[in-house]
Amino acid sequence: xxxxxLSVLAALQMAALPIAAGPTTAPQMAxxxxxxxxxxxLTKDSPLxxxxxxxxxxxxxxNRQFADFVRQHPRWQRSQAVALFVEPQYLSHWQExxxxxxxxxxxxxxxxxxxASAYCQARxxxxxxxxxxxxxxxxxxxxxxxxTEPGYTRRIxxxxxxxxxxxxxxxxxxxxxxxxxKDLHGLVWEWTQDFNSGLVTGESRGDSTLDKGLFCGSAAAxxxxxxxxxxxMRFGFRSSLKAPYTLGNLGFRCAQEMADENTDxxxxxxxx
Amino acid sequence: MKLSNIVTALGFTFALxxxxxxxxxxxxxxxxxxxxxxxxxxxxxxxxxxxxETVEKVMEIADGVEYMFWTFGGSVPGQFLRVxxxxxxxxxxxxxxxxxxxxxxxxxxxxxPGGGAAASFTxxxxxxxxxxKALNPGLYVYHCATAPVGMHIANGMYGLILxxxxxxxxxxxxxxxxxxxxxxxxxxxxxxxxxxxxxDKAIKEQPDYVVFNGAVGALNxxxxxxxxxxxxxxxxxxxxxxxxxxxxxxxxEIFDRxxxxxxxxxxxxxxxxxxxxxxxxVAEFKLDVPxxxxxxxxxxxxxxNKGALGMMAVDGPEDKIVYSGxxxxxxxxxxxxxxQSMPNGxxxxxxxxxxxQLLFGKxxxxxNCQACHQAEGQGIxxxxxxxxxxxxxxxxxxxxxxxxxxGLKGPIKVNGQAFDSIMPAMRLTDEDTAxxxxxxxxxxxxxxxxxxxxxxxxxRDEGKTIIMEGSAH
Numbered sequence: 001x002x003x004x005x006l007s008v009l010a011a012l013q014m015a016a017l018p019i020a021a022g023p024t025t026a027p028q029m030a031x032x033x034x035x036x037x038x039x040x041x042l043t044k045d046s047p048l049x050x051x052x053x054x055x056x057x058x059x060x061x062x063n064r065q066f067a068d069f070v071r072q073h074p075r076w077q078r079s080q081a082v083a084l085f086v087e088p089q090y091l092s093h094w095q096e097x098x099x100x101x102x103x104x105x106x107x108x109x110x111x112x113x114x115x116a117s118a119y120c121q122a123r124x125x126x127x128x129x130x131x132x133x134x135x136x137x138x139x140x141x142x143x144x145x146x147x148t149e150p151g152y153t154r155r156i157x158x159x160x161x162x163x164x165x166x167x168x169x170x171x172x173x174x175x176x177x178x179x180x181x182k183d184l185h186g187l188v189w190e191w192t193q194d195f196n197s198g199l200v201t202g203e204s205r206g207d208s209t210l211d212k213g214l215f216c217g218s219a220a221a222x223x224x225x226x227x228x229x230x231x232x233m234r235f236g237f238r239s240s241l242k243a244p245y246t247l248g249n250l251g252f253r254c255a256q257e258m259a260d261e262n263t264d265x266x267x268x269x270x271x272x
Numbered sequence: 273m274k275l276s277n278i279v280t281a282l283g284f285t286f287a288l289x290x291x292x293x294x295x296x297x298x299x300x301x302x303x304x305x306x307x308x309x310x311x312x313x314x315x316x317x318x319x320x321x322x323x324x325e326t327v328e329k330v331m332e333i334a335d336g337v338e339y340m341f342w343t344f345g346g347s348v349p350g351q352f353l354r355v356x357x358x359x360x361x362x363x364x365x366x367x368x369x370x371x372x373x374x375x376x377x378x379x380x381x382x383x384x385p386g387g388g389a390a391a392s393f394t395x396x397x398x399x400x401x402x403x404x405k406a407l408n409p410g411l412y413v414y415h416c417a418t419a420p421v422g423m424h425i426a427n428g429m430y431g432l433i434l435x436x437x438x439x440x441x442x443x444x445x446x447x448x449x450x451x452x453x454x455x456x457x458x459x460x461x462x463x464x465x466x467x468x469x470x471x472d473k474a475i476k477e478q479p480d481y482v483v484f485n486g487a488v489g490a491l492n493x494x495x496x497x498x499x500x501x502x503x504x505x506x507x508x509x510x511x512x513x514x515x516x517x518x519x520x521x522x523x524x525e526i527f528d529r530x531x532x533x534x535x536x537x538x539x540x541x542x543x544x545x546x547x548x549x550x551x552x553x554v555a556e557f558k559l560d561v562p563x564x565x566x567x568x569x570x571x572x573x574x575x576x577n578k579g580a581l582g583m584m585a586v587d588g589p590e591d592k593i594v595y596s597g598x599x600x601x602x603x604x605x606x607x608x609x610x611x612q613s614m615p616n617g618x619x620x621x622x623x624x625x626x627x628x629q630l631l632f633g634k635x636x637x638x639x640n641c642q643a644c645h646q647a648e649g650q651g652i653x654x655x656x657x658x659x660x661x662x663x664x665x666x667x668x669x670x671x672x673x674x675x676x677x678x679g680l681k682g683p684i685k686v687n688g689q690a691f692d693s694i695m696p697a698m699r700l701t702d703e704d705t706a707x708x709x710x711x712x713x714x715x716x717x718x719x720x721x722x723x724x725x726x727x728x729x730x731x732r733d734e735g736k737t738i739i740m741e742g743s744a745h
Contacts, residue, residue, distance in 0.1 A: 089369075089397060153471070154471075157468070158468050160373070160469075229471055232420040233419070233420065236374060236418055236420075237395075239393075240395040240418075249372050249396065
């Protein structure tokens with residue numbers, strides 16, 4: 001084969017890829033060094049869960065970004081998505097099948113765990129684990145672990161008190177935390193990879209670990225810390241979910257293992 | 273599958289469906305407070321289908337104060353549910369799509385782990401269904417039990433379910449639904465605007481609001497409960513808590529019968545009944561006289577400072593034998609109305625100048641007069657006349673001395689406003705009386721001048737209680 005033909009082929013190949021994949025729009029990522037996170041309901045003496053270094057999207061995925069994904073992977077269009085993987089409410093907030101200009105920079109909601117997972121995989125990422133998410137979310141603006149700062153929990157809890165009928169604001173409006181990550185609290189709930197391994201059965205007093213941690217006098221010292229309230233709610237919320245659920249307050253962002261330096265594992269077909 | 277297995281399976285299926293088919297299916301009637309569904313007329317069990325929705329919504333907790341309530345059926349307390357002992361209940365719990373939280377329901381009338389909580393755990397925009405049989409009659413609380421359970425209750429997620437006994441309840445003329453709850457807001461009681469949940473206060477059990485039916489004034493004014501003289505009223509009283517126990521009392525009534533804690537124990541002639549957090553009571557009473565009867569939590573600061581006040585307006589003819597109303601009001605002048613001096617070894621300060629008089633007089637005023645006539649002498653319209661710029665005061669200094677020494681009673685006009693009340697004789701020394709009058713005459717645009725102890729002594733001998741023309745008695 002002549003060198004000319006080879007180079008033409010190479011050029012074609014390079015040009016062909018973006019055409020096939022379209023613009024791979026996704027949030028920018030922040031690097032987190034990893035560390036330890038205290039699992040919910042456990043006392044101060046319990047072992048901590050280690051978290052390896054990872055990257056995390058700085059903002060939740062927006063309607064615009066998700067619409068780009070859907071364009072590239074028509075099987076995730078509202079009209080074509082498999083009913084087993086998405087509830088009927090899937091992307092129901094998009095009029096005419098696509099987000100309106102006002103919705104473009106709002107976090108995408110009404111997406112199932114399957115759809116969120118497919119998006120992340122198409123970008124060479126995964127949904128964050130609960131441990132990764134909680135590790136990133138315990139940072140305040142000033143510290144990697146700000147959960148003991150005064151006002152930290154109060155700010156999170158105040159979100160629960162706001163009426164949810166108000167229009168979602170666009171992503172990135174809240175102050176960045178210590179890791180330069182935004183909107184972990186106060187915008188939408190977010191899917192996690194292992195959401196359904198939570199400890200809450202839905203009957204808050206029936207969960208044996210919760211019984212021990214919260215209601216039995218002997219072990220209450222560790223979790224009597226009232227700042228656990230916001231965490232109780234997140235874990236409670238996660239455990240109420242099933243993977244096909246599509247809710248108006250539930251979006252997602254993606255994470256990436258640090259070892260995974262290149263993105264050539266990206267599943268551009270958007271397969272599960 | 274072997275034939276015998278198939279037969280067994282078929283037999284089971286048949287038995288289950290036959291049992292279900294034997295019960296008539298009825299849709300439950302749900303009512304928002306203070307209303308109660310009508311008494312059950314059935315003499316047999318039924319399959320009762322209940323459809324309840326959890327909704328998170330902003331409502332007023334007091335005039336001008338908004339709060340994000342989490343509710344069963346859009347009200348606090350949630351809808352009243354009425355079934356009959358032995359009924360089989362098919363419960364559909366739907367969580368509104370706009371909810372931020374998952375919710376569930378624990379009905380204390382359910383026999384089974386969690387009272388239905390785990391079975392009814394529901395994400396926003398979903399519905400859960402579970403079944404239970406109402407085995408025990410009584411009045412029961414239901415509430416949300418999702419973690420953190422205290423916060424779900426503190427935001428208003430509770431209500432009552434009545435399981436009527438098979439022999440049914442004796443008929444009464446009126447039935448009402450009243451439920452107490454305590455609330456914890458970032459701002460203090462009455463602070464205007466949107467107030468969010470305060471976790472620290474909740475954990476310390478220091479509520480800003482203690483209210484009946486979800487808001488200050490929910491049972492006042494034109495929302496008062498109503499009844500007529502001669503009628504018997506049954507109140508289904510619940511307490512959602514989350515923290516406080518209620519000392520439930522109706523001012524001016526005695527409960528003829530109380531079903532203690534909502535169970536079978538009947539008590540009679542009860543003044544105040546205890547309603548535990550997460551508990552209930554049924555109070556019945558016959559109305560003998562008309563008027564406004566005030567519902568309170570007799571842990572009484574809650575009633576006057578945190579909102580635990582309701583009202584039942586009773587219409588009908590008076591019965592002066594049972595209750596006369598006020599038949600007389602007279603001035604009470606005990607013997608020796610002059611001051612009883614308590615010698616304490618310190619020589620009493622004597623005013624040597626008008627400045628002294630003003631200084632000492634101000635102290636006397638603050639100790640004896642200010643509670644009614646107010647700090648700036650402005651009085652309280654309709655109750656206590658003003659002393660500031662008062663035409664009545666300035667017109668006649670001798671009369672003013674007499675009012676302080678001997679008292680005044682009956683209708684007067686001050687600066688054009690009518691007052692009809694009593695000013696009691698003050699037990700002050702001549703010196704204190706002179707000082708306080710001098711202070712008042714030289715304050716708040718009054719005419720000035722001085723009053724001396726000698727003048728006061730003279731009026732003490734010569735003056736007397738002033739009874740105005742038109743005084744009632």
